[in-house]
Amino acid sequence: MDQRCFSLLDDIRRSKEAPLAGVCQLSGYIFSSTSPKIVRNQYIEQLLPVYRQASEEELKLCNGDWKYGSFFTTCLTECRLFLPYATKKFIAAGGQVTRQYVNSFSEVSQQNFDLLFNCTGLGARELCNDQQLVAMRGQVLKVRAPWVKLAFYGDYDTYILPGFEAVTIGGCRQYDSYNLNVCKYDSMAIKERCYGMLPSLKRAEVVRECVGLRPHRAVVRVESEILRLANGRTQKVVHNYGHGGYGVTTSPGTAKYAVKLARDLLAGNSKL
Ligand SMILES: Cc1cc2nc3c(=O)[nH]c(=O)nc-3n(C[C@H](O)[C@H](O)[C@H](O)COP(=O)(O)OP(=O)(O)OC[C@H]3O[C@@H](n4cnc5c(N)ncnc54)[C@H](O)[C@@H]3O)c2cc1C
Structure with missing residues (x-):
């Protein structure tokens, strides 16, 4: 994420x-009981209007043996609406949408x-035969808890995120797992961790x-x-994939870069 994404x-x-x-x-907190590094992010700290160390009192705002913490204010994007x-x-700008599977x-x-x-x-794993692209499976629960107004992140992919209609509780990161079914054991683990942080969530309807x-890739591929x-023909392509767990946050930046690459390619300014 850079300044343009956030702006x-x-x-x-x-x-x-x-x-x-x-x-x-x-706004919300990121807490850790294991390492101060987990609650710091040098890039995000420079971008957000508020990103500061949590006080001793704030470390007690939710259950857990929290030793390190930061408070931040950011933007939430609900993809279901966005x-x-x-x-x-x-479409209003003249675009057309066609739905079709591309072989x-x-x-x-x-x-x-x-x-x-x-x-x-x-x-793109199949379309580009890109073996660097790997699924990082995630599972979340949407719960009705309108009383939760702050976000909380804890250790081991534990998060509680209030959204427009529901609170998202999560989560997990399972490398190279392609299982699209809900796993009851993942749900149980998520509930245990999130209820542990905020016991009032036990009263929330799932x-x-x-x-x-x-779509995990060590380096996001934005490339022409x-x-x-x-059939002997050529086709100009700009790839823009592999954003892993940060595609919503970083897409304004990678999309702008992809458009720049496309302009260069069409104008013949590309080194290809
Ligand atoms: C549980 C979970 C939590 C997440 N939390 C966050 C978060 O907090 N912040 C954040 O920034 N990101 C988060 N992400 C990651 C984010 O959702 C992804 O990075 C983002 O969706 C990637 O966008 P994309 O458009 O590149 O790929 P996708 O969203 O996967 O879209 C790709 C599209 O291409 C289509 N497609 C694929 N192959 C073909 C084909 N051959 N022919 C035609 N169509 C095709 C697919 O159907 C799909 O519509 C999370 C993801 C998960 C699973």
Whole structure:
């Protein structure tokens, strides 16, 4: 995430579009009982309007033997609202949406596009035969707890995040796991950790349980390429995938860079 990512979301948050876009301000704490490094992030600290060390009193705000903590204020983006909002803006600006499974770049290339943006997330594993791309499975529960107004992060992927309609409690990171089914043992572990931090959550109704596969790659791939297709033609492509567990946060920045690469490629300024 850089300043442009945060500003884009923060500008939406300040505008009348905020409730439609699903962007709001959120404050909270990140606690750790194991290491001070877990509660610090040199990049995020420079970006956010508030990021400071938690006081001794604040370390006692939720259950746990917390030794280190930070307080922050940031932007929350609820994708369930943001994606339809962004799609509407895209269409209003003249974009067209077609839903279709793509088996290969040759298949799309037949439609004579000047350039393709490849934003297929984990799908790029097959489409680009990219073995560096691996699923990082996550599971969360959505619970009804309107009394929870602050976010809390604890050790071992434990988080409690109030959103527009529900509070998200999580989570897990399972490397190279492609299981899209809800795992009852993961749910039990999530409940135990989150209820341990905030016992009032035991009274919250579970609205749904969700599983997702984060498209993990050691380095996010934002890169241009001129593909030589089986039919002898060439196709200009800009890849933009592999954002792992940070795609919502970082996408404004990587998208802007992808557009710059596309402009260079179309103008013939690319080194390819
Ligand atoms: C539990 C969980 C918690 C998370 N929390 C956060 C968070 O707090 N902050 C954050 O920033 N991020 C978070 N993420 C990560 C975030 O959701 C991802 O980084 C982001 O969704 C990646 O976006 P993407 O558009 O690159 O890929 P995706 O969202 O996976 O979208 C790829 C799209 O391409 C389509 N596609 C793939 N292959 C093909 C094909 N061959 N043909 C046609 N279409 C294809 C797919 O159907 C999909 O619609 C979380 C993820 C999970 C699972």
